Amino acid sequence: MSDSGQARPKVGLFVTCLVDLFRPQVGFAAVKLIEEAGCDVDVPMAQTCCGQPAYNSGDSADARDIAQATIRAFEGFDYVVAPSGSCAGMLKKHYPQLFADDPDWRARAEAFSVRVHELVSFLTDIMGLDAVAAAHPATATYHDSCSGLRELGIAAQPRALLASVEGLTLKEMRDPDVCCGFGGTFCVKYSDISNAIVEKKTQTIEASGAELLLAGDLGCLMNMAGKLKRQGSAIEARHVAEVLAGMTDTAPIGGKG
Amino acid sequence: MEVTSPTFKQNAVHALHDAQLQKALGNVRAGFIDKRRKAADALPEFDALRDAARDIKDHTLAHLDLYLEAYEQKVTDSGGHVHWAETAEDARRIVLDICRMQNARTVTKGKSMITEEIALNDFLQLAGIKAVETDLGEYIIQLRNEHPSHIIAPAVHVNKDQVEADFRRVHDYLPDDRDLTEPETLLDEARRVLRAQYFEAEVGITGANFLVAETGSSVIVTNEGNGDLTQLLPRVHIVIASIEKIVPTLNDVSQILRVLARSATGQDMSVYTTLSTGPRRKGDPDGPEQYHVILLDNGRTSMLGTEFQDMLRCIRCGACMNHCPVYHAVGGHAYGWVYPGPMGAVLTPSLIGVDKGGHLPNASTFCGRCESVCPMRIPLPKMMRHWREREFERGLNPATQRYGLKIWAAFAKRPRLYNFVTSMAIPLLALFGGRKKRFSFLPLAGGWTRHRDLPAPESRTFMQQWRERESGKQRAAA
Numbered sequence: 001m002s003d004s005g006q007a008r009p010k011v012g013l014f015v016t017c018l019v020d021l022f023r024p025q026v027g028f029a030a031v032k033l034i035e036e037a038g039c040d041v042d043v044p045m046a047q048t049c050c051g052q053p054a055y056n057s058g059d060s061a062d063a064r065d066i067a068q069a070t071i072r073a074f075e076g077f078d079y080v081v082a083p084s085g086s087c088a089g090m091l092k093k094h095y096p097q098l099f100a101d102d103p104d105w106r107a108r109a110e111a112f113s114v115r116v117h118e119l120v121s122f123l124t125d126i127m128g129l130d131a132v133a134a135a136h137p138a139t140a141t142y143h144d145s146c147s148g149l150r151e152l153g154i155a156a157q158p159r160a161l162l163a164s165v166e167g168l169t170l171k172e173m174r175d176p177d178v179c180c181g182f183g184g185t186f187c188v189k190y191s192d193i194s195n196a197i198v199e200k201k202t203q204t205i206e207a208s209g210a211e212l213l214l215a216g217d218l219g220c221l222m223n224m225a226g227k228l229k230r231q232g233s234a235i236e237a238r239h240v241a242e243v244l245a246g247m248t249d250t251a252p253i254g255g256k257g
Numbered sequence: 258m259e260v261t262s263p264t265f266k267q268n269a270v271h272a273l274h275d276a277q278l279q280k281a282l283g284n285v286r287a288g289f290i291d292k293r294r295k296a297a298d299a300l301p302e303f304d305a306l307r308d309a310a311r312d313i314k315d316h317t318l319a320h321l322d323l324y325l326e327a328y329e330q331k332v333t334d335s336g337g338h339v340h341w342a343e344t345a346e347d348a349r350r351i352v353l354d355i356c357r358m359q360n361a362r363t364v365t366k367g368k369s370m371i372t373e374e375i376a377l378n379d380f381l382q383l384a385g386i387k388a389v390e391t392d393l394g395e396y397i398i399q400l401r402n403e404h405p406s407h408i409i410a411p412a413v414h415v416n417k418d419q420v421e422a423d424f425r426r427v428h429d430y431l432p433d434d435r436d437l438t439e440p441e442t443l444l445d446e447a448r449r450v451l452r453a454q455y456f457e458a459e460v461g462i463t464g465a466n467f468l469v470a471e472t473g474s475s476v477i478v479t480n481e482g483n484g485d486l487t488q489l490l491p492r493v494h495i496v497i498a499s500i501e502k503i504v505p506t507l508n509d510v511s512q513i514l515r516v517l518a519r520s521a522t523g524q525d526m527s528v529y530t531t532l533s534t535g536p537r538r539k540g541d542p543d544g545p546e547q548y549h550v551i552l553l554d555n556g557r558t559s560m561l562g563t564e565f566q567d568m569l570r571c572i573r574c575g576a577c578m579n580h581c582p583v584y585h586a587v588g589g590h591a592y593g594w595v596y597p598g599p600m601g602a603v604l605t606p607s608l609i610g611v612d613k614g615g616h617l618p619n620a621s622t623f624c625g626r627c628e629s630v631c632p633m634r635i636p637l638p639k640m641m642r643h644w645r646e647r648e649f650e651r652g653l654n655p656a657t658q659r660y661g662l663k664i665w666a667a668f669a670k671r672p673r674l675y676n677f678v679t680s681m682a683i684p685l686l687a688l689f690g691g692r693k694k695r696f697s698f699l700p701l702a703g704g705w706t707r708h709r710d711l712p713a714p715e716s717r718t719f720m721q722q723w724r725e726r727e728s729g730k731q732r733a734a735a
Contacts, residue, residue: 051669058646065666151625181582186622188705191708192273197585225712230709
């Protein structure tokens with residue numbers, strides 16, 4: 001953005017609970033990318049989680065309370081951006097549904113929804129980014145996380161930006177659009193089934209020949225990285241934002257080796 | 258049939274350890290998905306047809322009474338009889354009454370999930386009437402005394418060696434040197450047995466893919482031709498269909514047919530699409546002397562007007578289970594009743610109660626692939642979530658889950674407290690993660706660490722670091 005007098009868009013970062021607790025550098029990578037794309041970023045302190053654990057467990061009352069708090073916390077921002085297709089999908093697609101019987105909040109949730117974007121698609125589709133200034137010499141494979149893919153249509157955007165990363169080669173795994181078996185609380189409630197699903201996933205990841213696994217959702221990444229590590233795989237896992245922001249000098253998710 | 262849905266978790270573990278089943282499930286993943294994709298891609302208007310199909314059913318469901326009555330009138334006009342059955346028991350009794358009037362000893366059956374739903378075969382057997390399944394897959398599982406594990410490929414869990422063993426066990430007159438090693442030779446043997454049954458049977462029973470209000474016709478789609486022989490050769494043809502099979506016109510049928518086979522098997526059309534309207538008319542070369550239609554409710558009307566009404570659009574193509582990672586992992590029998598996969602996860606609690614079928618809508622990752630391929634655009638994950646809401650409201654989920662959720666929610670609703678507690682706990686957890694940066698075991702996280710390592714937190718929480726960074730910036734500016 002130039003100094004043509006146009007104000008820089010104000011972006012509120014929805015950090016997501018997993019990034020906050022387990023992988024802060026994804027949050028800092030997101031801040032860096034959004035700032036470099038020409039926006040001002042702030043992080044409202046009154047945020048915790050998007051509410052999916054409650055919502056998907058049938059506890060819509062708590063989900064509604066959390067949704068209201070989140071909507072309030074992000075008032076005044078031009079955009080609300082989350083480094084997760086799943087959480088962005090919750091904010092964008094499901095918050096309005098939570099207030100189906102409450103016209104006032106429904107309207108607020110819909111107005112909020114319009115401003116919500118997943119990080120990578122925000123960079124490409126809203127800020128018009130088509131390349132990043134990052135380098136990471138590796139052969140990577142990209143997993144399409146389900147909510148990002150099917151609720152928000154995110155598939156081409158991360159691949160396009162990754163193609164601009166110097167030294168990075170993208171090798172597709174078979175069926176990158178098939179679920180990794182995470183599913184939020186599903187992975188502990190039905191851990192045996194979840195395990196069977198992630199085992200098939202890590203087979204396809206291994207078969208791709210890539211040395212680096214990328215995805216846009218930390219939940220899926222922790223599941224797949226955790227399984228790869230348990231299987232003794234040398235494949236490393238990172239959030240796509242880390243690579244796009246050039247922040248890959250730290251340990252990968254679940255450590256090395 | 259015995260309902261084992263309440264033990265879904267144990268059923269699933271059993272299925273996961275069944276090596277033969279796991280091999281067979283590989284065929285589901287390999288077979289159906291590419292065929293559907295090719296068929297859908299080859300038809301530019303495929304997605305528009307899905308919209309049209311959805312709209313046809315929505316319209317029909319909004320005027321269900323009207324179309325059902327119009328249909329009944331047309332069936333009666335064409336010389337057939339319509340029987341209304343509120344419950345499975347009513348439907349079974351009506352079938353038995355018709356069979357008794359014919360002194361029927363043998364009944365042939367076309368493939369029909371609705372007769373599975375009302376457990377008709379067991380009932381007829383107890384009444385001394387032999388029911389013979391004529392669809393090859395159904396015939397195989399009947400020999401095995403099993404139930405379908407897939408709504409369009411009932412024997413998808415069985416391999417051909419098992420079928421040979423079953424044939425040799427039941428067709429015990431077969432000489433040892435008779436070749437039964439290939440699907441073709443197995444088919445020849447089944448065909449030989451079934452041919453005789455078609456002529457022996459007094460009554461033929463089929464389901465219906467559609468009932469047409471405009472003409473009073475029932476429509477079945479098959480690939481083997483067995484349905485035609487079932488409904489044409491016996492003296493009496495009974496159609497059993499649930500009420501949501503109705504569509505207004507033949508034109509509507511032809512539109513929905515264009516998405517049905519493509520979604521199911523990837524065929525443009527199934528090999529046979531057969532319409533039957535009333536009994537044999539004067540001058541007809543063949544056909545039954547009597548034509549009966551049993552219209553079954555069995556819980557459907559209680560879904561109307563609720564958040565589950567959209568499920569009544571389902572045309573039983575099986576695409577949702579063909580694309581479901583959970584179905585791929587455990588197969589159909591683990592679901593514990595008639596309907597497996599995502600459509601079963603929504604329908605089963607509706608029909609047998611959420612207290613029995615409650616696991617099914619929970620056993621989903623909400624990956625959404627089912628909805629993305631459903632030809633009728635049924636929002637399956639959304640409806641599974643509605644079942645979870647009903648369970649939560651009624652307190653049906655385990656107490657540990659409920660309390661765990663409530664405690665978590667209490668924190669999630671208090672950002673200051675949440676940030677304070679996590680800023681204390683997370684650095685500790687990061688410390689315990691050590692140089693490996695992961696846990697292979699962690700108390701209270703056994704559900705996770707039993708099968709996979711848990712990546713450790715990097716260091717301190719993002720919020721903690723951000724707050725310090727921002728106050729550092731302010732100090733620098735001051």
